[in-house]
Amino acid sequence: MSKPTLYGPAYSTYTRSVRLALEEKGVDYDLVEVDFLQGPMPPEQVERHPFAKVPAFAHDGFELYETTAIMRYIDEEFDGPSLQPETAKQRARMNQIISIIDCYTYTCTVGQLVIQRIVMPMLGEQSDEAAIAEAMPEIEKCMNTIAGLSAGEKxxxxxxxxxxxxxxxxxxxxxxxxxxxxxxLQKIPGLSSWWSAMSERESIQKTPFSSG
Ligand SMILES: N[C@@H](CCC(=O)N[C@@H](CS)C(=O)NCC(=O)O)C(=O)O
Known part of the structure:
Protein backbone atom coordinates (compact mmCIF):
# COMPACT_ATOMS: atom_id res chain seq x y z
CA MET A 1 0.00 0.00 0.00
CA SER A 2 1.40 3.42 -0.91
CA LYS A 3 2.24 6.17 1.54
CA PRO A 4 -0.55 8.76 1.97
CA THR A 5 0.08 12.48 1.52
CA LEU A 6 -1.44 15.12 3.74
CA TYR A 7 -1.59 18.74 2.56
CA GLY A 8 -1.78 21.38 5.30
CA PRO A 9 0.35 23.43 7.69
CA ALA A 10 1.59 21.99 10.98
CA TYR A 11 -0.04 24.95 12.77
CA SER A 12 -3.55 23.99 11.60
CA THR A 13 -5.72 22.20 14.16
CA TYR A 14 -7.64 20.19 11.55
CA THR A 15 -4.41 19.15 9.84
CA ARG A 16 -3.06 18.05 13.21
CA SER A 17 -6.16 15.94 13.90
CA VAL A 18 -5.45 13.99 10.71
CA ARG A 19 -1.77 13.69 11.65
CA LEU A 20 -2.84 12.33 15.05
CA ALA A 21 -5.02 9.70 13.35
CA LEU A 22 -2.05 8.65 11.18
CA GLU A 23 0.31 8.56 14.16
CA GLU A 24 -2.13 6.63 16.37
CA LYS A 25 -2.51 4.04 13.57
CA GLY A 26 1.25 3.92 13.01
CA VAL A 27 0.94 5.00 9.35
CA ASP A 28 3.92 6.58 7.60
CA TYR A 29 2.91 9.65 5.54
CA ASP A 30 4.22 12.72 3.76
CA LEU A 31 3.19 16.14 5.03
CA VAL A 32 3.17 18.85 2.36
CA GLU A 33 3.17 22.22 4.12
CA VAL A 34 0.55 24.69 2.82
CA ASP A 35 0.68 28.17 4.32
CA PHE A 36 -2.34 30.47 4.41
CA LEU A 37 -1.32 32.94 7.13
CA GLN A 38 1.12 34.99 5.10
CA GLY A 39 -1.20 35.31 2.09
CA PRO A 40 -4.27 33.77 0.44
CA MET A 41 -4.75 30.01 0.24
CA PRO A 42 -2.36 28.83 -2.52
CA PRO A 43 -4.16 28.01 -5.81
CA GLU A 44 -2.90 24.41 -5.80
CA GLN A 45 -4.65 23.88 -2.44
CA VAL A 46 -7.86 25.45 -3.80
CA GLU A 47 -7.69 22.86 -6.56
CA ARG A 48 -7.54 20.15 -3.93
CA HIS A 49 -10.20 21.76 -1.73
CA PRO A 50 -12.90 23.84 -3.46
CA PHE A 51 -13.75 25.62 -0.18
CA ALA A 52 -10.13 26.80 0.13
CA LYS A 53 -9.42 25.06 3.44
CA VAL A 54 -6.84 22.66 4.82
CA PRO A 55 -6.28 19.77 5.11
CA ALA A 56 -6.53 17.71 1.94
CA PHE A 57 -5.43 14.11 1.64
CA ALA A 58 -4.41 11.67 -1.09
CA HIS A 59 -3.82 7.92 -0.98
CA ASP A 60 -3.38 5.47 -3.85
CA GLY A 61 -4.86 8.03 -6.28
CA PHE A 62 -7.87 8.61 -3.99
CA GLU A 63 -8.32 12.28 -3.05
CA LEU A 64 -10.30 13.42 -0.04
CA TYR A 65 -11.00 16.55 1.99
CA GLU A 66 -13.01 17.20 5.19
CA THR A 67 -11.25 16.15 8.35
CA THR A 68 -13.76 13.68 9.78
CA ALA A 69 -14.06 11.87 6.42
CA ILE A 70 -10.25 11.66 6.22
CA MET A 71 -9.90 10.42 9.82
CA ARG A 72 -12.52 7.72 9.30
CA TYR A 73 -10.90 6.63 6.04
CA ILE A 74 -7.53 6.32 7.79
CA ASP A 75 -9.05 4.33 10.63
CA GLU A 76 -10.82 1.94 8.29
CA GLU A 77 -8.18 1.60 5.56
CA PHE A 78 -5.06 0.99 7.65
CA ASP A 79 -4.05 -1.61 10.23
CA GLY A 80 -3.45 -0.54 13.81
CA PRO A 81 -5.67 0.05 16.82
CA SER A 82 -9.25 1.01 16.00
CA LEU A 83 -10.04 4.67 16.66
CA GLN A 84 -13.80 4.07 16.71
CA PRO A 85 -15.48 2.38 19.68
CA GLU A 86 -17.18 -0.98 19.36
CA THR A 87 -20.73 -0.26 20.45
CA ALA A 88 -23.27 1.79 18.49
CA LYS A 89 -23.96 3.93 21.57
CA GLN A 90 -20.30 4.77 22.04
CA ARG A 91 -19.85 5.52 18.33
CA ALA A 92 -22.89 7.78 18.48
CA ARG A 93 -21.37 9.61 21.48
CA MET A 94 -18.08 9.98 19.63
CA ASN A 95 -19.86 11.38 16.56
CA GLN A 96 -21.90 13.73 18.75
CA ILE A 97 -18.73 15.14 20.33
CA ILE A 98 -17.06 15.53 16.91
CA SER A 99 -20.11 17.39 15.67
CA ILE A 100 -20.12 19.70 18.71
CA ILE A 101 -16.45 20.44 18.02
CA ASP A 102 -17.06 21.20 14.32
CA CYS A 103 -20.31 23.13 14.67
CA TYR A 104 -19.73 25.14 17.88
CA THR A 105 -16.29 24.71 19.49
CA TYR A 106 -13.90 25.46 16.62
CA THR A 107 -15.43 28.85 15.79
CA CYS A 108 -15.31 30.37 19.28
CA THR A 109 -12.10 28.68 20.44
CA VAL A 110 -9.90 28.87 17.33
CA GLY A 111 -11.78 31.35 15.10
CA GLN A 112 -12.05 33.91 17.89
CA LEU A 113 -9.84 33.25 20.95
CA VAL A 114 -6.78 31.58 19.36
CA ILE A 115 -6.74 33.88 16.34
CA GLN A 116 -6.98 36.97 18.55
CA ARG A 117 -4.76 35.87 21.45
CA ILE A 118 -2.03 33.95 19.55
CA VAL A 119 -2.15 34.56 15.78
CA MET A 120 -2.72 38.33 15.67
CA PRO A 121 0.28 39.14 17.93
CA MET A 122 2.38 36.70 15.85
CA LEU A 123 1.47 38.72 12.75
CA GLY A 124 2.33 41.97 14.56
CA GLU A 125 -1.34 42.94 15.09
CA GLN A 126 -3.21 43.75 18.31
CA SER A 127 -5.60 41.25 19.88
CA ASP A 128 -9.25 42.28 19.76
CA GLU A 129 -10.14 41.99 23.47
CA ALA A 130 -13.85 42.56 22.80
CA ALA A 131 -13.92 39.58 20.40
CA ILE A 132 -12.15 37.45 23.03
CA ALA A 133 -14.57 38.51 25.79
CA GLU A 134 -17.51 37.71 23.53
CA ALA A 135 -16.13 34.23 22.76
CA MET A 136 -15.46 33.13 26.36
CA PRO A 137 -19.02 32.17 27.47
CA GLU A 138 -19.50 30.04 24.33
CA ILE A 139 -16.10 28.38 24.87
CA GLU A 140 -17.04 27.60 28.47
CA LYS A 141 -20.34 26.13 27.34
CA CYS A 142 -18.59 23.94 24.72
CA MET A 143 -15.92 22.69 27.16
CA ASN A 144 -18.54 22.00 29.85
CA THR A 145 -20.76 20.15 27.42
CA ILE A 146 -17.97 17.96 26.07
CA ALA A 147 -16.73 17.18 29.60
CA GLY A 148 -20.30 16.34 30.67
CA LEU A 149 -20.81 13.96 27.75
CA SER A 150 -17.52 12.21 28.43
CA ALA A 151 -18.78 11.21 31.90
CA GLY A 152 -15.40 11.24 33.63
CA GLU A 153 -13.81 8.37 31.72
CA LYS A 154 -10.09 8.37 30.87
CA LEU A 185 -10.34 24.84 33.33
CA GLN A 186 -10.35 25.43 37.08
CA LYS A 187 -14.09 24.75 36.97
CA ILE A 188 -13.74 21.61 34.81
CA PRO A 189 -10.95 19.50 36.38
CA GLY A 190 -11.97 16.47 34.30
CA LEU A 191 -10.79 18.19 31.13
CA SER A 192 -7.37 18.95 32.63
CA SER A 193 -7.00 15.27 33.61
CA TRP A 194 -8.02 14.28 30.07
CA TRP A 195 -5.39 16.64 28.65
CA SER A 196 -2.71 15.20 30.97
CA ALA A 197 -3.43 11.74 29.55
CA MET A 198 -3.58 13.00 25.95
CA SER A 199 -0.50 15.19 26.06
CA GLU A 200 1.66 12.26 27.17
CA ARG A 201 0.84 10.32 24.00
CA GLU A 202 3.58 9.90 21.44
CA SER A 203 1.18 11.04 18.70
CA ILE A 204 0.80 14.44 20.39
CA GLN A 205 4.52 14.80 21.03
CA LYS A 206 5.35 13.93 17.39
CA THR A 207 2.98 16.58 15.95
CA PRO A 208 4.04 19.98 17.30
CA PHE A 209 2.29 23.03 15.81
CA SER A 210 5.58 24.29 14.46
CA SER A 211 7.31 22.10 11.90
CA GLY A 212 10.57 24.09 12.16
N1 LIG B 1 -14.71 21.51 7.41
C1 LIG B 1 -13.27 21.55 7.24
C2 LIG B 1 -12.73 22.75 8.03
C3 LIG B 1 -11.26 22.95 7.80
C4 LIG B 1 -10.79 24.30 8.32
O1 LIG B 1 -11.57 25.15 8.75
N2 LIG B 1 -9.46 24.48 8.27
C5 LIG B 1 -8.88 25.76 8.64
C6 LIG B 1 -7.51 25.57 9.32
S1 LIG B 1 -7.58 24.63 10.82
C7 LIG B 1 -8.61 26.55 7.37
O2 LIG B 1 -8.41 25.98 6.32
N3 LIG B 1 -8.60 27.88 7.48
C8 LIG B 1 -8.24 28.74 6.39
C9 LIG B 1 -9.27 29.75 6.07
O3 LIG B 1 -10.39 29.65 6.61
O4 LIG B 1 -8.95 30.63 5.28
C10 LIG B 1 -12.66 20.23 7.71
O5 LIG B 1 -13.28 19.55 8.54
O6 LIG B 1 -11.60 19.84 7.24
Whole structure:
Protein backbone atom coordinates (compact mmCIF):
# COMPACT_ATOMS: atom_id res chain seq x y z
CA MET A 1 0.00 0.00 0.00
CA SER A 2 1.40 3.42 -0.91
CA LYS A 3 2.24 6.17 1.54
CA PRO A 4 -0.55 8.76 1.97
CA THR A 5 0.08 12.48 1.52
CA LEU A 6 -1.44 15.12 3.74
CA TYR A 7 -1.59 18.74 2.56
CA GLY A 8 -1.78 21.38 5.30
CA PRO A 9 0.35 23.43 7.69
CA ALA A 10 1.59 21.99 10.98
CA TYR A 11 -0.04 24.95 12.77
CA SER A 12 -3.55 23.99 11.60
CA THR A 13 -5.72 22.20 14.16
CA TYR A 14 -7.64 20.19 11.55
CA THR A 15 -4.41 19.15 9.84
CA ARG A 16 -3.06 18.05 13.21
CA SER A 17 -6.16 15.94 13.90
CA VAL A 18 -5.45 13.99 10.71
CA ARG A 19 -1.77 13.69 11.65
CA LEU A 20 -2.84 12.33 15.05
CA ALA A 21 -5.02 9.70 13.35
CA LEU A 22 -2.05 8.65 11.18
CA GLU A 23 0.31 8.56 14.16
CA GLU A 24 -2.13 6.63 16.37
CA LYS A 25 -2.51 4.04 13.57
CA GLY A 26 1.25 3.92 13.01
CA VAL A 27 0.94 5.00 9.35
CA ASP A 28 3.92 6.58 7.60
CA TYR A 29 2.91 9.65 5.54
CA ASP A 30 4.22 12.72 3.76
CA LEU A 31 3.19 16.14 5.03
CA VAL A 32 3.17 18.85 2.36
CA GLU A 33 3.17 22.22 4.12
CA VAL A 34 0.55 24.69 2.82
CA ASP A 35 0.68 28.17 4.32
CA PHE A 36 -2.34 30.47 4.41
CA LEU A 37 -1.32 32.94 7.13
CA GLN A 38 1.12 34.99 5.10
CA GLY A 39 -1.20 35.31 2.09
CA PRO A 40 -4.27 33.77 0.44
CA MET A 41 -4.75 30.01 0.24
CA PRO A 42 -2.36 28.83 -2.52
CA PRO A 43 -4.16 28.01 -5.81
CA GLU A 44 -2.90 24.41 -5.80
CA GLN A 45 -4.65 23.88 -2.44
CA VAL A 46 -7.86 25.45 -3.80
CA GLU A 47 -7.69 22.86 -6.56
CA ARG A 48 -7.54 20.15 -3.93
CA HIS A 49 -10.20 21.76 -1.73
CA PRO A 50 -12.90 23.84 -3.46
CA PHE A 51 -13.75 25.62 -0.18
CA ALA A 52 -10.13 26.80 0.13
CA LYS A 53 -9.42 25.06 3.44
CA VAL A 54 -6.84 22.66 4.82
CA PRO A 55 -6.28 19.77 5.11
CA ALA A 56 -6.53 17.71 1.94
CA PHE A 57 -5.43 14.11 1.64
CA ALA A 58 -4.41 11.67 -1.09
CA HIS A 59 -3.82 7.92 -0.98
CA ASP A 60 -3.38 5.47 -3.85
CA GLY A 61 -4.86 8.03 -6.28
CA PHE A 62 -7.87 8.61 -3.99
CA GLU A 63 -8.32 12.28 -3.05
CA LEU A 64 -10.30 13.42 -0.04
CA TYR A 65 -11.00 16.55 1.99
CA GLU A 66 -13.01 17.20 5.19
CA THR A 67 -11.25 16.15 8.35
CA THR A 68 -13.76 13.68 9.78
CA ALA A 69 -14.06 11.87 6.42
CA ILE A 70 -10.25 11.66 6.22
CA MET A 71 -9.90 10.42 9.82
CA ARG A 72 -12.52 7.72 9.30
CA TYR A 73 -10.90 6.63 6.04
CA ILE A 74 -7.53 6.32 7.79
CA ASP A 75 -9.05 4.33 10.63
CA GLU A 76 -10.82 1.94 8.29
CA GLU A 77 -8.18 1.60 5.56
CA PHE A 78 -5.06 0.99 7.65
CA ASP A 79 -4.05 -1.61 10.23
CA GLY A 80 -3.45 -0.54 13.81
CA PRO A 81 -5.67 0.05 16.82
CA SER A 82 -9.25 1.01 16.00
CA LEU A 83 -10.04 4.67 16.66
CA GLN A 84 -13.80 4.07 16.71
CA PRO A 85 -15.48 2.38 19.68
CA GLU A 86 -17.18 -0.98 19.36
CA THR A 87 -20.73 -0.26 20.45
CA ALA A 88 -23.27 1.79 18.49
CA LYS A 89 -23.96 3.93 21.57
CA GLN A 90 -20.30 4.77 22.04
CA ARG A 91 -19.85 5.52 18.33
CA ALA A 92 -22.89 7.78 18.48
CA ARG A 93 -21.37 9.61 21.48
CA MET A 94 -18.08 9.98 19.63
CA ASN A 95 -19.86 11.38 16.56
CA GLN A 96 -21.90 13.73 18.75
CA ILE A 97 -18.73 15.14 20.33
CA ILE A 98 -17.06 15.53 16.91
CA SER A 99 -20.11 17.39 15.67
CA ILE A 100 -20.12 19.70 18.71
CA ILE A 101 -16.45 20.44 18.02
CA ASP A 102 -17.06 21.20 14.32
CA CYS A 103 -20.31 23.13 14.67
CA TYR A 104 -19.73 25.14 17.88
CA THR A 105 -16.29 24.71 19.49
CA TYR A 106 -13.90 25.46 16.62
CA THR A 107 -15.43 28.85 15.79
CA CYS A 108 -15.31 30.37 19.28
CA THR A 109 -12.10 28.68 20.44
CA VAL A 110 -9.90 28.87 17.33
CA GLY A 111 -11.78 31.35 15.10
CA GLN A 112 -12.05 33.91 17.89
CA LEU A 113 -9.84 33.25 20.95
CA VAL A 114 -6.78 31.58 19.36
CA ILE A 115 -6.74 33.88 16.34
CA GLN A 116 -6.98 36.97 18.55
CA ARG A 117 -4.76 35.87 21.45
CA ILE A 118 -2.03 33.95 19.55
CA VAL A 119 -2.15 34.56 15.78
CA MET A 120 -2.72 38.33 15.67
CA PRO A 121 0.28 39.14 17.93
CA MET A 122 2.38 36.70 15.85
CA LEU A 123 1.47 38.72 12.75
CA GLY A 124 2.33 41.97 14.56
CA GLU A 125 -1.34 42.94 15.09
CA GLN A 126 -3.21 43.75 18.31
CA SER A 127 -5.60 41.25 19.88
CA ASP A 128 -9.25 42.28 19.76
CA GLU A 129 -10.14 41.99 23.47
CA ALA A 130 -13.85 42.56 22.80
CA ALA A 131 -13.92 39.58 20.40
CA ILE A 132 -12.15 37.45 23.03
CA ALA A 133 -14.57 38.51 25.79
CA GLU A 134 -17.51 37.71 23.53
CA ALA A 135 -16.13 34.23 22.76
CA MET A 136 -15.46 33.13 26.36
CA PRO A 137 -19.02 32.17 27.47
CA GLU A 138 -19.50 30.04 24.33
CA ILE A 139 -16.10 28.38 24.87
CA GLU A 140 -17.04 27.60 28.47
CA LYS A 141 -20.34 26.13 27.34
CA CYS A 142 -18.59 23.94 24.72
CA MET A 143 -15.92 22.69 27.16
CA ASN A 144 -18.54 22.00 29.85
CA THR A 145 -20.76 20.15 27.42
CA ILE A 146 -17.97 17.96 26.07
CA ALA A 147 -16.73 17.18 29.60
CA GLY A 148 -20.30 16.34 30.67
CA LEU A 149 -20.81 13.96 27.75
CA SER A 150 -17.52 12.21 28.43
CA ALA A 151 -18.78 11.21 31.90
CA GLY A 152 -15.40 11.24 33.63
CA GLU A 153 -13.81 8.37 31.72
CA LYS A 154 -10.09 8.37 30.87
CA UNK A 155 -10.72 9.41 27.27
CA UNK A 156 -13.72 11.26 25.88
CA UNK A 157 -15.51 8.01 25.00
CA UNK A 158 -14.44 5.13 27.21
CA UNK A 159 -10.98 3.99 28.17
CA UNK A 160 -9.42 3.97 24.69
CA UNK A 161 -8.44 6.92 22.56
CA UNK A 162 -10.97 7.61 19.76
CA UNK A 163 -11.52 10.06 16.92
CA UNK A 164 -13.31 12.35 19.40
CA UNK A 165 -10.09 12.77 21.42
CA UNK A 166 -7.95 13.43 18.39
CA UNK A 167 -10.49 15.89 16.99
CA UNK A 168 -10.48 17.94 20.18
CA UNK A 169 -6.81 17.66 21.18
CA UNK A 170 -5.30 20.21 18.73
CA UNK A 171 -7.96 22.82 19.52
CA UNK A 172 -7.58 22.15 23.23
CA UNK A 173 -3.79 22.40 23.03
CA UNK A 174 -4.02 25.96 21.70
CA UNK A 175 -6.81 26.79 24.18
CA UNK A 176 -4.94 25.55 27.27
CA UNK A 177 -1.87 27.57 26.21
CA UNK A 178 -3.80 30.86 26.57
CA UNK A 179 -4.15 32.52 29.98
CA UNK A 180 -7.85 32.91 29.18
CA UNK A 181 -8.36 29.16 29.66
CA UNK A 182 -7.39 29.17 33.37
CA UNK A 183 -10.71 30.25 34.92
CA UNK A 184 -12.64 27.80 32.75
CA LEU A 185 -10.34 24.84 33.33
CA GLN A 186 -10.35 25.43 37.08
CA LYS A 187 -14.09 24.75 36.97
CA ILE A 188 -13.74 21.61 34.81
CA PRO A 189 -10.95 19.50 36.38
CA GLY A 190 -11.97 16.47 34.30
CA LEU A 191 -10.79 18.19 31.13
CA SER A 192 -7.37 18.95 32.63
CA SER A 193 -7.00 15.27 33.61
CA TRP A 194 -8.02 14.28 30.07
CA TRP A 195 -5.39 16.64 28.65
CA SER A 196 -2.71 15.20 30.97
CA ALA A 197 -3.43 11.74 29.55
CA MET A 198 -3.58 13.00 25.95
CA SER A 199 -0.50 15.19 26.06
CA GLU A 200 1.66 12.26 27.17
CA ARG A 201 0.84 10.32 24.00
CA GLU A 202 3.58 9.90 21.44
CA SER A 203 1.18 11.04 18.70
CA ILE A 204 0.80 14.44 20.39
CA GLN A 205 4.52 14.80 21.03
CA LYS A 206 5.35 13.93 17.39
CA THR A 207 2.98 16.58 15.95
CA PRO A 208 4.04 19.98 17.30
CA PHE A 209 2.29 23.03 15.81
CA SER A 210 5.58 24.29 14.46
CA SER A 211 7.31 22.10 11.90
CA GLY A 212 10.57 24.09 12.16
N1 LIG B 1 -14.71 21.51 7.41
C1 LIG B 1 -13.27 21.55 7.24
C2 LIG B 1 -12.73 22.75 8.03
C3 LIG B 1 -11.26 22.95 7.80
C4 LIG B 1 -10.79 24.30 8.32
O1 LIG B 1 -11.57 25.15 8.75
N2 LIG B 1 -9.46 24.48 8.27
C5 LIG B 1 -8.88 25.76 8.64
C6 LIG B 1 -7.51 25.57 9.32
S1 LIG B 1 -7.58 24.63 10.82
C7 LIG B 1 -8.61 26.55 7.37
O2 LIG B 1 -8.41 25.98 6.32
N3 LIG B 1 -8.60 27.88 7.48
C8 LIG B 1 -8.24 28.74 6.39
C9 LIG B 1 -9.27 29.75 6.07
O3 LIG B 1 -10.39 29.65 6.61
O4 LIG B 1 -8.95 30.63 5.28
C10 LIG B 1 -12.66 20.23 7.71
O5 LIG B 1 -13.28 19.55 8.54
O6 LIG B 1 -11.60 19.84 7.24
Missing amino acids: FLVGDRVSLADIHLAPIFDYFQSTPDSDPI
